[in-house]
Amino acid sequence: MSQSVKQQNIRPQWQADLYVYFRSKSFVIQVVLFVLVIVASVWSLMVGAVSIPVQVTINTLFDLDGDQQKYIILRSRLPRVVLALMTGGALAISGAVIQAIIRNPLASPKIIGVNSGAALFACLMIILLPDIPASYLPLAACAGGILAALIIFFATFGRNLSGVHLALVGIAVGFICESGVDYILVALPTHELATPLVWLTGSFWGRSWTHVYAVWLPLCTMAAVGLTMAYRLDILHLGAETATGLGLNVQVQRLILLLIATLLASISVGVAGVLGFVGLMAPHIARRLVGGNHRLVLPASALVGMLLVVLADGAGRAIFPPIEISAGILTAIFGAPFFIYIMLTSSQE
Amino acid sequence: MTITLANINSGYDGFSLKNINLTIEQGKFTALIGPNGCGKSTLLKTIGRIIKAKSGSVKIGDLNVLRERPKKVAQTIAYLPQNPEIPSAINVEQLVSYGRAPYQSVLGIKSARDVELVDEAIHLASINELRKNNVAELSGGQRQRAFIAMALAQDTPYIMLDEPTTFLDIKYQYEVLDLIKKLTLKGHTCIVVLHDIAQAARYADNIVVMRKGEIYAQGSPEEIVTQKMVQNVYDLDCLIHSDPITNTPIISPKLSNRLF
Numbered sequence: 376m377s378q379s380v381k382q383q384n385i386r387p388q389w390q391a392d393l394y395v396y397f398r399s400k401s402f403v404i405q406v407v408l409f410v411l412v413i414v415a416s417v418w419s420l421m422v423g424a425v426s427i428p429v430q431v432t433i434n435t436l437f438d439l440d441g442d443q444q445k446y447i448i449l450r451s452r453l454p455r456v457v458l459a460l461m462t463g464g465a466l467a468i469s470g471a472v473i474q475a476i477i478r479n480p481l482a483s484p485k486i487i488g489v490n491s492g493a494a495l496f497a498c499l500m501i502i503l504l505p506d507i508p509a510s511y512l513p514l515a516a517c518a519g520g521i522l523a524a525l526i527i528f529f530a531t532f533g534r535n536l537s538g539v540h541l542a543l544v545g546i547a548v549g550f551i552c553e554s555g556v557d558y559i560l561v562a563l564p565t566h567e568l569a570t571p572l573v574w575l576t577g578s579f580w581g582r583s584w585t586h587v588y589a590v591w592l593p594l595c596t597m598a599a600v601g602l603t604m605a606y607r608l609d610i611l612h613l614g615a616e617t618a619t620g621l622g623l624n625v626q627v628q629r630l631i632l633l634l635i636a637t638l639l640a641s642i643s644v645g646v647a648g649v650l651g652f653v654g655l656m657a658p659h660i661a662r663r664l665v666g667g668n669h670r671l672v673l674p675a676s677a678l679v680g681m682l683l684v685v686l687a688d689g690a691g692r693a694i695f696p697p698i699e700i701s702a703g704i705l706t707a708i709f710g711a712p713f714f715i716y717i718m719l720t721s722s723q724e
Numbered sequence: 725m726t727i728t729l730a731n732i733n734s735g736y737d738g739f740s741l742k743n744i745n746l747t748i749e750q751g752k753f754t755a756l757i758g759p760n761g762c763g764k765s766t767l768l769k770t771i772g773r774i775i776k777a778k779s780g781s782v783k784i785g786d787l788n789v790l791r792e793r794p795k796k797v798a799q800t801i802a803y804l805p806q807n808p809e810i811p812s813a814i815n816v817e818q819l820v821s822y823g824r825a826p827y828q829s830v831l832g833i834k835s836a837r838d839v840e841l842v843d844e845a846i847h848l849a850s851i852n853e854l855r856k857n858n859v860a861e862l863s864g865g866q867r868q869r870a871f872i873a874m875a876l877a878q879d880t881p882y883i884m885l886d887e888p889t890t891f892l893d894i895k896y897q898y899e900v901l902d903l904i905k906k907l908t909l910k911g912h913t914c915i916v917v918l919h920d921i922a923q924a925a926r927y928a929d930n931i932v933v934m935r936k937g938e939i940y941a942q943g944s945p946e947e948i949v950t951q952k953m954v955q956n957v958y959d960l961d962c963l964i965h966s967d968p969i970t971n972t973p974i975i976s977p978k979l980s981n982r983l984f
Contacts, residue, residue: 606832613811616805617805622796623794667812667818
């Protein structure tokens with residue numbers, strides 16, 4: 376009898392857990408989402424001012440014999456798709472982290488001031504430094520997002536404040552930045568100056584490999600660190616007192632995770648503009664699909680975010696070619712009704 | 725090992741514990757009682773280092789609680805807050821398994837021992853049939869037992885519960901108290917904030933009475949629950965008599981003149 380007990384214990388627990396996971400509904404959902412992301416990415420490469428058949432697209436991607444469309448696909452559309460995937464995933468992870476920490480379903484990167492801080496700095500750069508090329512806009516935006524978030528952290532850190540306080544301070548800082556943006560937009564001397572502000576609507580128009588090279592490393596690193604800390608989010612989600620009782624240094628963990636979320640969102644907003652809705656919507660959809668375990672929620676959120684943004688970017692090119700509609704506008708227009716549907720049909724909360 | 729508090733000053737803005745000296749015996753059910761705002765929750769949180777004491781020391785044997793690593797403290801003391809926040813879309817088994825967090829790395833990978841202890845805690849709290857239920861959808865009593873199971877899975881010699889019976893129907897109040905009593909019989913040291921003097925007297929081995937941030941008295945239920953204590957601490961005129969079932973003291977307030 377003791378031998379059978381021994382045999383049961385030979386396989387380590389994590390292997391047993393992994394085995395259970397591979398047979399669970401959540402795993403199937405993650406695989407389906409992954410396949411959908413791949414399909415959506417290929418579709419997005421095919422559509423636009425020049426539509427390209429699927430065979431040609433695949434020939435080009437894998438350098439197969441037959442017709443290829445190297446310039447359009449590899450130089451123009453592929454970097455956009457890659458950026459859409461990275462920013463969509465980053466914003467979604469950022470949103471999921473912030474929702475877990477603030478414990479509020481309305482939370483998103485917007486609530487830590489990232490969007491409005493980025494927008495304000497972009498506008499300030501256009502108005503104060505008109506001679507600097509517009510390609511520096513993402514840098515200014517990123518700096519603005521981080522600065523707004525830092526103000527919010529330092530206003531609330533170390534005072535044992537709840538997530539609600541953080542959210543309220545965040546909203547207040549957001550309002551200040553937004554009124555600044557509104558003032559600048561109204562006060563601009565000429566309308567031509569406002570052209571770069573198309574950026575505010577969130578778009579991948581004109582993005583190239585340069586942008587990809589600039590952001591892939593920080594985004595992937597931060598996303599990886601975020602995913603590693605998923606279990607900490609589970610514990611933090613139990614509330615500050617319970618988490619402290621479970622041996623977590625809540626203030627420090629919160630700060631680290633919020634910094635990760637801020638960097639992910641600021642860099643994304645910097646390079647792609649304000650895609651505000653993804654960070655709110657993707658984690659909610661993910662949680663409906665896989666439950667509340669953050670080790671499942673974070674990857675699922677990232678996949679949902681990627682899917683949303685790639686689809687929005689592709690649709691933006693496919694609807695009225697050659698005119699493009701901003702991905703930020705489309706994520707809101709198509710995402711919001713779907714989001715409302717999910718919220719209305721869910722039994723929870 | 726006994727818990728020893730020496731010269732503890734602690735508290736939030738506008739409220740403080742003043743120079744608390746206290747010893748809590750091992751393996752006993754200790755109840756903390758006192759009127760609202762007397763500092764019983766603050767004292768509990770200070771012992772478990774949920775809030776930092778401003779000065780003084782908390783020692784459990786050789787362990788200096790205020791200076792020890794957070795994980796080490798969490799392996800010694802389990803703390804359940806009065807209103808634990810309810811996680812969304814988490815089932816009972818997952819919740820209980822979070823009790824193992826102090827023993828796990830950042831990734832939260834379970835060991836066979838973790839699974840064993842979670843199982844044990846679930847059985848001890850009699851929530852086996854609720855394992856796969858969503859915590860947010862449980863009744864108050866079931867949820868409280870699930871959270872107690874989480875504290876049990878922490879596998880600590882000391883368990884502290886802040887008003888675990890508040891907001892529960894009376895039947896569930898006694899179920900939870902029975903469970904805590906069962907834990908002390910298994911060798912855990914339980915420190916429990918209670919609101920109801922009769923419940924404290926019935927279940928506790930030892931009662932600590934607090935008033936305005938200070939310890940008013942400490943002792944066995946019979947020593948503590950007296951007409952004088954209720955008058956001094958709660959400002960209530962009452963008679964003490966004995967519970968017909970357990971012979972522990974219960975109080976009957978005298979009729980207020982204001983009614984007539």
